[in-house]
Amino acid sequence: MPVMINTNEARCALTFSGELNIYNVAETLAQIKAEMSKTLPIYVDLSEVDEADAAGLQILMAIRLHTLSHGLAFQLENPSEAVMALIELSDMAGFFGVTQVLTDIAA
Numbered sequence: 001m002p003v004m005i006n007t008n009e010a011r012c013a014l015t016f017s018g019e020l021n022i023y024n025v026a027e028t029l030a031q032i033k034a035e036m037s038k039t040l041p042i043y044v045d046l047s048e049v050d051e052a053d054a055a056g057l058q059i060l061m062a063i064r065l066h067t068l069s070h071g072l073a074f075q076l077e078n079p080s081e082a083v084m085a086l087i088e089l090s091d092m093a094g095f096f097g098v099t100q101v102l103t104d105i106a107a
Contacts, residue, residue: 020056
């Protein structure tokens with residue numbers, strides 16, 4: 001299972017691991033829709049994601065849009081190099097509130 005969801009009284013934490021791609025997007029999205037909080041800040045840990053593609057990016061976009069539509073705080077935590085490359089390639093850093101891009105990592 002590529003995502004673990006832990007919710008307490010202060011936050012809803014989504015931890016992704018392995019591949020975030022077209023092969024697991026349906027299962028992942030169904031799980032997120034069923035378990036993601038509509039009232040708590042959402043934190044997304046992407047440190048263990050080995051591979052991500054456009055379908056995986058769409059999942060992240062759906063989570064971000066969920067937080068915007070419900071007025072919730074959102075934070076990407078520890079995006080892996082694979083995720084950062086995808087965010088930079090898609091020019092979505094501003095949408096996700098990511099300030100560190102690959103050029104910063106290389107420096």
